[in-house]
Amino acid sequence: MSLPDSPQALRHHCCLQFTPLGKESWTLSGAGGSLTVPLPGMVMINDVRIIRAMTLAGEGVALLPEYLCRAECAAGRLQRLLPDWYAKADPVHLVYPRQRFMPPKLRAFIDLAGDVLGRWLE
Structure with missing residues (x-):
């Protein structure tokens, strides 16, 4: 074929x-x-x-x-x-509870996830 x-x-x-x-x-x-x-x-x-x-x-x-x-x-x-x-690409969402102060571990994870996903999609 x-x-x-x-x-x-x-x-x-x-x-x-x-x-x-x-x-x-x-x-x-x-x-x-x-x-x-x-x-x-x-x-x-x-x-x-x-x-x-x-x-x-x-x-x-x-x-x-x-x-x-x-x-x-x-x-x-x-x-x-x-x-x-x-x-059309499917979106990727990172969902977390809204907090007045973001714990440093959560901020570090969000930054890491953004970097890793950004490299995958390059």
Whole structure:
């Protein structure tokens, strides 16, 4: 089977879907706007590491965060498909109780989390 050359062509591939997203489609955005692609040939998996492993094994096409597959793409083990299209990133929230004075340990953790997440997303 040939590589998909458009978002619509994804419906002809086994698409590996992250279960918590709970969707039977992918919404992709490009220069022409957004497009929701139904995925009839879909496998639902609840661990992105398994999705990455299955993709590396040639079991399907996946929508993976760049930080999770950067090394594999650089080494040529994975290939980015549809480079003119992208999916909306899920936000990351750090939630803590509002306090008049923030404990130094909490401030240190917030700073560390920001630094680590910032490096992942570079």
